[in-house]
Amino acid sequence: MFLASKTKKWFMVVVGAMMAFLVIDGAAILFGRYMSHLVPGYILSTIAGIIFIAFGIFMVVRKVRKHKRLVLRNPLVSTFGFVFLAELGDKTQITSGLFAMVYNPWLVFVGVMLALLLLSLIAVYVGEFISEKVNRRSLSIISGLAFILIGLSMIKI
Numbered sequence: 001m002f003l004a005s006k007t008k009k010w011f012m013v014v015v016g017a018m019m020a021f022l023v024i025d026g027a028a029i030l031f032g033r034y035m036s037h038l039v040p041g042y043i044l045s046t047i048a049g050i051i052f053i054a055f056g057i058f059m060v061v062r063k064v065r066k067h068k069r070l071v072l073r074n075p076l077v078s079t080f081g082f083v084f085l086a087e088l089g090d091k092t093q094i095t096s097g098l099f100a101m102v103y104n105p106w107l108v109f110v111g112v113m114l115a116l117l118l119l120s121l122i123a124v125y126v127g128e129f130i131s132e133k134v135n136r137r138s139l140s141i142i143s144g145l146a147f148i149l150i151g152l153s154m155i156k157i
Helices: 010-036 041-061 075-087 091-102 105-133 136-154
Strands: none
Touching: 010 075, 010 091, 010 105, 041 091, 041 136, 091 105
């Protein structure tokens, strides 16, 4: 959303973001699938649930920061770099790997890529409107609660 507001070349922002998501989340899914062969499913599901709950709690209690001004010279490269670095160890990457431990990794990959494409397009088209009208803190709390619910549903003790 932030990067899309800095350029008129919205298509390059979407392509750059999707390339970064493909690389970073694809690697997480492969790692998650590898782990699923080493550790029993009920243990992985419980660990994944606990991690989801931890992310949810973090999102609910964290402070939301404002972004500084930035000018993009090459939207494709800039977006790829920003998204790639932001995704390293981020909730999306870890979530992708966790789901691949429990579910079919190809279906997880397709689902993740479609979700990220849709979210990227929404960010480009309505991101600025949303950021002006909806409190970022409220969005963070709603997202955090959703993560907590997903985490609770995954725990198999």
